[in-house]
Amino acid sequence: MPTLNYKHLHYFWTVAKAGSIARASEQLHLTPQTISGQLSLFEEIQGEPLFRKSGRNLELTEAGRLVLSYAEDIFALGQELEEVLHHRPTERTVQLRVGVSDALPKTVAYRLLEPALKLPQTLRINCREGKLEVLLAELAIHKLDVVMSDSPMSASANVRGYSHQLGECGISFFGTRDLMTSYPQKFPGNLEGAPFLLPGEDAALRARLLQWFDQQGLHPRIAGEFDDSALMSAFGQAGAGFFAAPTVIADMVMRQYDVQLLGQTDEIQEQFYAISVQRKLTHPAVLAISHAARSDLFAMEGG
CATH class of the missing domain: 1.10.10.10 (Winged helix-like DNA-binding domain superfamily/Winged helix DNA-binding domain)
Known part of the structure; x- marks a missing residue:
């Protein structure tokens, strides 16, 4: 050869x-x-x-x-070698190339990735956002170390990979003070006929929300559909409608967007995954993310 x-x-x-x-x-x-x-x-x-x-x-x-x-x-490793020889740091830089599904709320993505920033080694993080199928294709050719998603990899995906569940949590609903005043009924009845901002078709939460509305006999008025959760929250902040987000970030959503908690339910569960090409996670930063998610953020038992 x-x-x-x-x-x-x-x-x-x-x-x-x-x-x-x-x-x-x-x-x-x-x-x-x-x-x-x-x-x-x-x-x-x-x-x-x-x-x-x-x-x-x-x-x-x-x-x-x-x-x-x-x-x-x-060539990235070659550049790093030049920097090491020039500056002689005590630790080698750990590089993490992570893909974040655009259906995953940005605040959740940050909360998941935050533990990697606390590693004792110097970390260089390369974060890419996009459609899950595009990110999985890049994972397959080793352009990414891991993909973070709100759904596991589909069995029909033409990629060899493994979905590692990081945790799950219930869903909270939010709205402005003025909007809540306009719909004063007890939750979840105050969603009946109220303007609601729905996640886009790629978000796993969308189908769960619609199913829950049907089970509760609720008929909110869909005022908008958004692929980007941050944009949806911004419209919610402007009073365009109520919106939902994972309960694990409820406090951050209320602080960041100056909205109030309308109500919450555990009947809808939002799930979060790290997808890798390895059956067992080995990257030190991904291991830190997985451990913190299971033991702290979602308080899951097991390994």
Whole structure:
């Protein structure tokens, strides 16, 4: 098997980041012909194309995205080595690349990730937000260490991974003082006919809320639907409607958005997961997140 040529890998990495051979040649101070020839040789060694043409630019193939994920790690580690040799810190920096599902409330995401910031080692956290299926694809090619989500990985997902439940909690409902004055009935009756802000279709909470409304015989008026929980809370702060959030962050929601607690229920359970490609969590930062979630944030028993 041929030995990996790191010069070829660097040319590939630069072109992938620049998006074209012309821009990469300017950065590397080499002719486009030289880079093109070296890329062709690199692809020949790998045995498959790493780029495809898209107009004047180049797009990565599936194999190219896999190679890029490893190249990112290799050159990031090289940069870290230079910093270590230059500054000689006593501890090596721990890097955590985490994907956060856009359906997961941002405050919950912070509460889950907060324990990693308290590790004795220096932590560099790279946090990406997006659709769960996109984040799982990046997890599969090792561009992410873990994905945080409000739902486990679907059995139909074309990704090999494992869902580790971090905890679950009930749901609290919030609204402005003026809105609560307009609907003074006892909870949950005060939701009948009231404006309500509903999570988007990707949020696992949405279906549970609608089912609970049906079970309670409630018919709130859906005043808006939001993929982003922070935007939904901001509309709630403006009085556009009542909204729901996990009880575990109820105090933070009331402080941050200056709203009041309408009521809460444990009949709806919001669940939270760390999804990894390992059956057993091993990353020190992810282990700290899991331990703190189970023993403190959600007070779950077991390991």
